[in-house]
Amino acid sequence: MDxxxxxxxxxxxxxxxxxxxxxxxxxxxxxxxxxxxxxxxxLLPVLALYRTYNTGVAFSMFDETPGYLIVGLRLAIVAxxxxxxxxxxxxxxxxxxxxVLVIAGAFGNLIDRFLYGHVIDFVLFHVGTWSFAVFNLADxxxxxxxxxxxFDEIFGSGEKSK
Numbered sequence: 206m207d208x209x210x211x212x213x214x215x216x217x218x219x220x221x222x223x224x225x226x227x228x229x230x231x232x233x234x235x236x237x238x239x240x241x242x243x244x245x246x247x248l249l250p251v252l253a254l255y256r257t258y259n260t261g262v263a264f265s266m267f268d269e270t271p272g273y274l275i276v277g278l279r280l281a282i283v284a285x286x287x288x289x290x291x292x293x294x295x296x297x298x299x300x301x302x303x304x305v306l307v308i309a310g311a312f313g314n315l316i317d318r319f320l321y322g323h324v325i326d327f328v329l330f331h332v333g334t335w336s337f338a339v340f341n342l343a344d345x346x347x348x349x350x351x352x353x354x355x356f357d358e359i360f361g362s363g364e365k366s367k
Contacts, residue, residue: 210298218305225309229342230316233325240327255329257339260322276318283311300357306350313343
């Protein structure tokens with residue numbers, strides 16, 4: 206195994222997951238304490254901080270779904286992504302980094318769900334009256350991770366599955 210990616214190993218992967226969870230949770234604590242609820246704080250013409258609470262999943266879908274089902278779904282996703290991580294060849298660094306980011310993001314939002322009963326969102330991109338869904342760092346980790354996994358599948362980042 207000459208070409209082993211850093212995040213194909215458990216210790217570095219867990220260390221990054223923990224670091225990202227800490228960053229995500231500290232950011233959400235600061236947002237919850239210092240940002241006004243549902244009042245934009247404009248940073249750029251297209252970017253604002255906007256604290257809101259999401260009781261559903263991505264983009265507030267399934268807002269009326271019981272919390273235990275959402276938690277169960279997220280845990281199933283983490284289990285599936287972990288299974289993929291274990292089965293992916295060690296040289297595929299882009300996929301392994303993607304899996305770690307997805308797991309960290311899912312756990313970040315799970316922590317919110319357990320602590321508060323909702324997820325704290327606060328990043329808002331907008332143009333005029335149009336706006337993208339409000340999201341948080343954990344959502345960003347999941348999105349970037351999914352993109353990395355997709356890029357790895359399309360372009361490859363190392364040894365392919367046999």
